[in-house]
Amino acid sequence: MRRTDELWPGAMYAPTLDDIARVAARLLSELPEPFRSHVAVVPVRVEEWPDEETLDSLGIAEPLELTGFYRAVPVGERENLALPPREPEMIFLYRMPILYEWCERGCSLEEVVFDVLMHEIGHHFGMSEEEVLALEGRIRGGGD
Numbered sequence: 842m843r844r845t846d847e848l849w850p851g852a853m854y855a856p857t858l859d860d861i862a863r864v865a866a867r868l869l870s871e872l873p874e875p876f877r878s879h880v881a882v883v884p885v886r887v888e889e890w891p892d893e894e895t896l897d898s899l900g901i902a903e904p905l906e907l908t909g910f911y912r913a914v915p916v917g918e919r920e921n922l923a924l925p926p927r928e929p930e931m932i933f934l935y936r937m938p939i940l941y942e943w944c945e946r947g948c949s950l951e952e953v954v955f956d957v958l959m960h961e962i963g964h965h966f967g968m969s970e971e972e973v974l975a976l977e978g979r980i981r982g983g984g985d
Contacts, residue, residue: 856950858936862887864954865934880962883913887934895933908938909957911964932961 856864865885872880891907901907913930934957943953963973 858887868955883930885932889936891935905938905941909934909961911961
């Protein structure tokens with residue numbers, strides 16, 4: 842994984858929406874199969890902040906707490922649907938919360954973006970929040 846200072850040598854600016862989108866696209870293209878094929882069809886959209894509707898639906902008061910969001914029906918639950926999903930499948934990455942986490946952690950931007958992407962890809966495959974956090978090693982145990 843390339844370090845952020847290698848991508849932006851001597852830069853004195855915060856990475857833009859496009860910068861984060863390029864990092865995410867590169868990281869997704871480097872995923873091993875079969876994961877790469879399964880997530881290749883999932884659009885990734887980078888926005889400055891999560892919207893109020895998303896924050897409210899998740900019960901999150903502080904926007905800096907949400908670095909990414911998977912919006913869709915997880916893969917394993919789709920066959921049980923009587924109708925097609927109402928919303929298109931998408932992974933959202935939120936620039937300002939990602940930059941805040943990047944500064945807090947003191948690691949490369951790529952590491953933060955990778956962690957957020959993997960978290961949301963876990964949801965794409967039907968993992969609960971607890972299961973994804975357990976997979977990341979942030980909590981013990983997991984869902985069922």
